[in-house]
Amino acid sequence: MATNLLDFDQVVALTEQTINTQFELMFMMGVIEKNISLKLAPSSDFGIFGTIRAPTVSIALYNTVNPTQVAFNIPFDTGTAKYSSPLGQTEELDISGWTIALDVNLAKLTLTSDYKGVKVSHAAKNTADTFLGQSMYTVSAILLDFDNNLNYDSAEVFDKAGNPANNTTILTMLNSLINHMIKDGNPYLLSINPTLSEASDPGLDVFKPTGVMYNTHLYNNVNSISNFNTYNMLVMNQGHKLPWTETTLPKFTQNLASDNSQIDGRLYISKDQFISGYIEPEILPVLAKAMGGEAKFTGGDGSWSYKYILNTEVGAIYTEYRNTCSLKIDPDPSGSDKVLLSGDGAFWVQQKSYETTLKNIHNWTATAEQKFLYVMTLEAGKEGKITINFAETKEDPTRSTWVSEAEKILGFSVPQGLLDALVAGLKQMEVKVVDKFTEKSEHAFKVLQASVILPAGKTYFFKNMTLTSEQDVQLDIKIND
DSSP: OOOTTTTOSEEEEEEHHHHHHHHHHHHHTTSBOSEEEEESSTTOSOEEEEEEOOOEEESSOSSOOOTTEEEEEEEEEEEEEEEEOTTSOEEEEEOTTOEEEEEEEGGGGOEETTOOOOOOSTTTTTOOOOSSSGGGGSHHHHHHHHHHSEEEEEEEEEOTTSOBOOOHHHHHHHHHHHHHHHHTTOOOSSOBOOOOOOOOOOOOGGGSEEEEEEEEEOGGGOOSOOTTOEEEEEEEETTOOOSSOTTTOOOOSSOSSOSOTTOOEEEEEOHHHHIIIIIIIIIHHHHHHHHTSSSOOEEETTEEEEEEEEEEEETTEEEEEEEEEEEEEOSOOTTOSSEEEEEEEEEEEEEEEEEGGGTTEEEEEEEEEEEEEEEEEEEEOGGGBEEEEEEEEEOOOEEEEEEOHHHHHTTOOOOHHHHHHHHHHHHHHIIIIIHHHHHHHHHHHHHHTTSBOSTTTTTEEEEEEEEOTTOOEEEEEEEOO
C-alpha cells in the first residue's frame, strides 16, 4: 500500500504558475532566445521565422489525462511561415500569435545514481548540471529537461484564437522541419543559454538524490487549467531503489500544493527518511552524549528511549544510578509551522543498607531523583538549513526513604545526614550532568544547524515546516528573488 508520497523519500512539487513565472524571468534575462529561425535546410529560404514569447508548460493536457506527460508550448509573438506552393510559387503565412505545442514524456526522465549527465544539445552543453546534485531541483533544469525530451511526433499547432490549426500546408511543413532537424542531429526548437550550475553545499550524504522520477498532479484531480497543478520531482536517497517503474508509477490522490499564491510549491520528506536520515544519526547521538554517553537510544517509528544503570557496593551500602531519557515526534502539531520533538528524563540514585551479619537482612533504603523535560523546535532556515531551538526545564529534586519493620521496632530511622548527602550528591550530579545536558545539546545543535538538509537552498527559501497526517515533513517553498 503506497503512502501519500507514493513510497518516495522526498517529493518536490512546483506549481505550474511557478514554473511559467520562472520561464518568463529567464526569457526576460535572455536565457531563452526570443528570435527563432527554423529552416528546411541550412541554405533554404523556406521555414518558420519570427519572435516568440516566453514558453509555458501546461500540466492539464488538451484531450487526455496523463500524469507522466506535460505539454510544452512555444508561443509566437510575430512569425511567418514561408513555403513553396504546389505551383512552385513562394507563399507566406502570418503565424503571429500561433502556438506550437509538444508533449514531454516525463517517464523518460527517470534518473538513477549511475546517470552521468551526458547531454549533447546546444541548450545543455554549457552547463555542469549532472541532475543528481542540488541544481536538479531548479526550474532551469526543468527547462533543459523539456528541451532535451520533446516528443516531436506530438506537435500540435494552435492559431491565435487558440483553436487547432487545420492548415495542412503549415502542418506538413512543420513535420518536414522537425524531420530535417532530427536528421541533422539537432532536434531543438529553442535556443537556450544556461549559466553554469551554482556551487552549493551538498549537505548530508543521506539526503543527496540517487534516484529520481517525475510526474504531475492536477489540482483537485480535475483536468483543467490551474495555477496550482504541480510538476513533481520524486526522489530516492541513499541508493534506495525507485519504488515504481515508468509504467507502474501511480498518480497522487491528494493535492501537493495549496491554493496559496504566496508559495511556489512544497517539499515533502517521508517520515521514514527523516527519521533514518536525520533524527537517528544526527539528533539522537547529541542527546545520548549530553546524557553522559554511556548508552544509546533505542526504539524507532517516532519514539526512542535511553537507559543507563550503574551499581556500586561499598561495605554494606549498595548504590544504584539510573539515567533515563525519552524522545518522541510531536504527533499533533496542528496549527503550527514547526516540527516538535519532545522528551523527558531523570537522573535517579538509590542507596540500600544490608545487615550482613543477619543473613543480609535489608535494613533501609534512601532514594533521590531529578526529573527534567525538554522540547526541540525544528524550523526551516536559510539556504536549506534547519534551525533547532532547544529548551529544557527541571523539576525540584524529590527524595524518599524506607525502613524495615525490624529496624522500626528498634527505633532506627534513616540518618538525616545520609539523606542530605544523597540530595547534595544529586545536586552535584545536576550541575555536572543535568545542566550539562542543556549546554551540550545547545552547542551540538548549533553545529548541526550548519548542515544543508533541504535541496537547492541557494535557489529556494523554505518556511512553514509542519507534519502531515502520516507524519511526513512538509515545507512550503518560495523561490528566492
